[in-house]
Amino acid sequence: MLINRSSGALAGWAIALFSAILIVLLFLKMAPQNAPWTFAINIPDTPVRGPLEPSADVLTPTGEHRFVHAASAVETSDGVLAFWYRALYEGAANAEIVSARFDGARWSKPRIVTDSARVSGDIGMTVKSLANPVPFRRSDKEIWLFFAASRLSGWATCEIEMVRSLDNGETWGPVERIYASPFFNLSHLTKSTPFLFADGRIGLPVYQEMNRKFPVLLVLNPQGKVVDRRRIGGGGKVGYQPMIVPTGPSTAIAFVRRLRHASPHKILMSRTDDGGKSWTPPAPIDLPNPSGPISAIRYDASHILMAFNDDPETERNITLALTDLEVKTFRRVGVIARMDNTLKKANVAYPFLISSAPGQYDVVYSRPLGTINHVRVSSAWIEHGAQSLAAQQ
Amino acid sequence: MTADIHSLLNDASTALIIFTASAAIASFFTKSFAARVVAGVVVVFVALLVPISTRSLFEWTVSTVGRLSLPGLVLLVTLAVSATTGRRIARSAEFRFAALVLAVAGLVLYPAATGFLNYDTYMLGYSGYLLPSTIALTTAYAIFRGYRVMTVVLNVAIAAFLLGIGESRNFWDYIIDPVAWIIGCGTWLALAAGFLLAPIVKPAKVLATAQPSSGIGETPISH
Numbered sequence: 001m002l003i004n005r006s007s008g009a010l011a012g013w014a015i016a017l018f019s020a021i022l023i024v025l026l027f028l029k030m031a032p033q034n035a036p037w038t039f040a041i042n043i044p045d046t047p048v049r050g051p052l053e054p055s056a057d058v059l060t061p062t063g064e065h066r067f068v069h070a071a072s073a074v075e076t077s078d079g080v081l082a083f084w085y086r087a088l089y090e091g092a093a094n095a096e097i098v099s100a101r102f103d104g105a106r107w108s109k110p111r112i113v114t115d116s117a118r119v120s121g122d123i124g125m126t127v128k129s130l131a132n133p134v135p136f137r138r139s140d141k142e143i144w145l146f147f148a149a150s151r152l153s154g155w156a157t158c159e160i161e162m163v164r165s166l167d168n169g170e171t172w173g174p175v176e177r178i179y180a181s182p183f184f185n186l187s188h189l190t191k192s193t194p195f196l197f198a199d200g201r202i203g204l205p206v207y208q209e210m211n212r213k214f215p216v217l218l219v220l221n222p223q224g225k226v227v228d229r230r231r232i233g234g235g236g237k238v239g240y241q242p243m244i245v246p247t248g249p250s251t252a253i254a255f256v257r258r259l260r261h262a263s264p265h266k267i268l269m270s271r272t273d274d275g276g277k278s279w280t281p282p283a284p285i286d287l288p289n290p291s292g293p294i295s296a297i298r299y300d301a302s303h304i305l306m307a308f309n310d311d312p313e314t315e316r317n318i319t320l321a322l323t324d325l326e327v328k329t330f331r332r333v334g335v336i337a338r339m340d341n342t343l344k345k346a347n348v349a350y351p352f353l354i355s356s357a358p359g360q361y362d363v364v365y366s367r368p369l370g371t372i373n374h375v376r377v378s379s380a381w382i383e384h385g386a387q388s389l390a391a392q393q
Numbered sequence: 394m395t396a397d398i399h400s401l402l403n404d405a406s407t408a409l410i411i412f413t414a415s416a417a418i419a420s421f422f423t424k425s426f427a428a429r430v431v432a433g434v435v436v437v438f439v440a441l442l443v444p445i446s447t448r449s450l451f452e453w454t455v456s457t458v459g460r461l462s463l464p465g466l467v468l469l470v471t472l473a474v475s476a477t478t479g480r481r482i483a484r485s486a487e488f489r490f491a492a493l494v495l496a497v498a499g500l501v502l503y504p505a506a507t508g509f510l511n512y513d514t515y516m517l518g519y520s521g522y523l524l525p526s527t528i529a530l531t532t533a534y535a536i537f538r539g540y541r542v543m544t545v546v547l548n549v550a551i552a553a554f555l556l557g558i559g560e561s562r563n564f565w566d567y568i569i570d571p572v573a574w575i576i577g578c579g580t581w582l583a584l585a586a587g588f589l590l591a592p593i594v595k596p597a598k599v600l601a602t603a604q605p606s607s608g609i610g611e612t613p614i615s616h
Contacts, residue, residue, distance in 0.1 A: 015544055016536050022551045023529045029555055030564065032520050093447060124399030125455045126448055151456040174396065179561040182515050183507050183571055184459055212508035225562045228519045234511035 037275025039203075039246035040196040045358045046300040050378020054336055059084075059100050059107045059364070059372040067092070069349070070191070071364035071372045074135035074143060074169075075356040079103045081169045082364050083113065083133040083145060084372045091154065095130040097147055099169055102362075102374065113172050114163055119149050122175035123161070127151050131158070136194040136202065143169050144224065146178065146204060148189040156210040159185045162224055178204075180218055180226050186210060188218075191241040191293055193354075198249070201227070203276060205254070207240035215242035215256050217276055232256065232270045233281040239268045241293040245304050247325040250275045253304070255294040256282045265312035267294055269327055285327060288312040295353040295363070305382070307336075307351035307363050315339070315347035318365055320377070322386055333385035336363055336375040345369055399460075406461040407454045409469050410572065411437050416476035429477045458572060463550045464495065465573030467542070472576065483584060487540040492580035494531055499574025502565055518565035528568065 059082055060068055071084040080102040087095035094117070098110040113133070120126045133147040143165045148158040160178035165171060180188045187210035194204045202220040207213065214235045219228035232242050232254050239256040246252040252275075256268035267289040268282035292309040299305035303322045310319035310332065318337040323330045340346040351365045359379035366372050412433035419432035440451040448456070461469065468491065475482040482488045506515035517524045528547065535543040547568070553559060554567040561567070 012536070012539070012541075015541065015548070019532050019536060019544060019548055022548055022555070023525065023532065025555050026525045026528070026551050026564075027522065030520050030522065030525050032522070122396050122399075124396060124401070124403045125459060126452045127456070152453070177560050179563070179566065181506065182502055182518075182563070182565050182569070184457060208508055210507065214508060221562070225560075227562050229513065229516060231511075231513055235508050235513065236511055 035199075036250060037277055038198040038249045039252060039275060040198045041246055041249060042298070043301050044298055044355055046379050047359045048379050048383050049359045050380045052378070052381055052384055054334075054375050054377045054381060056336075056373065056375045057107060059102075059110070059374055060370070061109065064370055067368060068370065068372050069366045069368045070132045071350065071366050072132075072134050072193075072352045073354050073356075073362055073364050074137050075354055076101070076168055077140075080354070080356050080362050080374075081135070081143070082107075082372070082374065083135060084364075084366065085131050085133060085147070087129055090368070091129045091131075091150065093128045095128075097130050097133045097145070101169070107374070113145060113169075114175060116149075119161060119175045123149075123177050125151065128153055128157075131155070132190045134190045134193060136204075138164075141168055142166050144194075145172070146190045146194065151186070155189060156187045158187050158189045158209060160188050160190055160204075160206060160218075164224075176224065178218070178220075178224075178226060180206065180216075180229060181208075188216065192243040192295070193297075193352075194220075195244060195246060197275070203244060205232075205242040205244045207242065208235075209240070212237050213240045213259060214238040215240055215254060215270070215282070217242070217244065217254075217279075219276070230276060230279065232279040237262075239282050242270070243294050243296050244276075245296050245298060247298075247304070251325075252276060253296075253325075253327055254279065254282070255296055255306070255308075257293045258284075258289050258291050260291040262291075265289060265291075267308065287321070287330060290314050290316075293350055295351050297353055297355055297361075299382075305353065305361065307353040307365075309348070309351075310335070315349045318348050318351045318363065318375075320353075320361075320363075320382065320385070322382070331386045333382045334377075336377065337365060337373065340367075348373075402460050403455050403458075404451075406466070406572075407451060407458055408437050409461075409466070409473060410458065411440050411451070411454065413469055413473040413476055416473060420476055420479065424479065426477055426479070433473075433477065460570075461572055462567060462570040463553065464491070464546050464568055465570040465576075467546050468492070468495070468573050468576050483580060486538070487535075487543055489580070489584065490535070490538070490540060491543050491546075492577040495569055495573045495577030496581050497577075498569050499571070499577060502569065503571065503574060515563065515565060518563035524564055528564075 066086040067089050068086045073080050073082040083099050096115040097113040099113050100110045101108040127149040129150045131148045136144045145163050149161050150158045162176045163172045188206045192205045200222045204218040207215050215232035217230045218226050221227045239258050241257040242254045244254045252272050254270040266284035267287045269285045270279045270282045272279045290309050290311050292315045294308045296306040306321045309315045316339045317335045319335050321330050321332045337348040353363050356362045361377050363375045415436035416429045416433035419429045443450050532547050550567045554564050
């Protein structure tokens, strides 16, 4: 009896001691990092060169009968690698994420990166549809591809997944879950380009879809695990699909797509001046938005290049514009795609802009009922367009 | 291999949820331990076989719930034991305290993290001292009261977080999940309802013939 009581007490003390050690380790692990967040700033070299005419082509094969949408792209050593998703209709089961390669002259045939069945197998639960692939160049050979997977039905039941390629997109590894929410890991989606922090962490702009729609910045460690999450603005019914462009070591702009029924019909913008830890509430700027996503990159030391739908009601065109780093002045440089008014639902949607070489810019976009399209423009075209439009004004 | 482990853990969580819910429902109709277990197992198999649209009910549940946290898993196992054996776990002070902690934690976490509030409490699970301090106090109280199971579960959850086991790097995901929150809230709602209805039910019991009770739990596990 005495032995039992003393061994019980001993066990109690052992548990208490073990708990104390774990709690100390927990405090050490969760100690706040007081180091400032800083963006990796890469000011591109922008020589004025290249043809004065854009070149345009179609990535999807002739007679593509599936719904194709949300194209994105990443530069490769010999061209561009584009991604998009296709399914019987938007949100349909058995969707595929596909890629195609551009060598400067023509696009390769689309290849399947992954599909609903493979994602289901890799994460151990059935997913319905896939959407919004966004690539991130991790190194010269390594590409990470983030995308959204709907687990039940509808985009509100999405979680974010990632696949890695160690050979520049030739082959892809197993799907990994990006854990971003405590509520069954629902409901976040991707749309825009990830970026690097100076310490090697990765910023992944995403958005919350269920209940409220607001933009979110996920911070991933170099292994690809979410280690922080910040709302762009406080939250609420705000806007979605943020596009973040770092403008300085601790400053960045987030362009935000407005909600469909929200006014005014303008692009929203949020700012950070503490490396992304906190963001101002998204506010309208002086550019129209039909509730379409915005794509933007750093153009040179003092400008951002944007691709957007320059219309308050419909995704009627895709326009490129230059803005200063404070996003106070805008110079439209030209329209690169227009809606075909003779067709129903022939809107030009979801532009995704990259710089594939110094002075060379590629935009991929969708006409969702059939084609993924590509336009290449040069810095010469951009400068010429900016000057011409300025002269007209 | 990793995919198999993911699948196994997800499926086990769902099987446990369906089994527990079915055994609990069966407990209203039978006092037999075997019958309740059989009911739970049969419903799990039915869920595997019954298609709803393109998937089985089991697959829909897996896709909804995913994987439980360790505390959620232990809580659900406790409920499963209670549902099949008839042990009245709500009489356990340890269970009530664990359920209260989960209910309060979920109330702090989920409405804010899912956008109902403009402050994101999920961030507290990445870094900072607030959540560890709360867990330290909870653990200290559990040790003080001699709640051994709860202490061990919290320790294992902390160790899993420290070792980076699991897909999340957020401490919240190691100590709570929405199913555990629902169970915690349900437990305290049931306790509150019992407390409020007791003055009404007790006089009726005086008039009723004394009968052995059935249903979820008559025998306390402890306390």
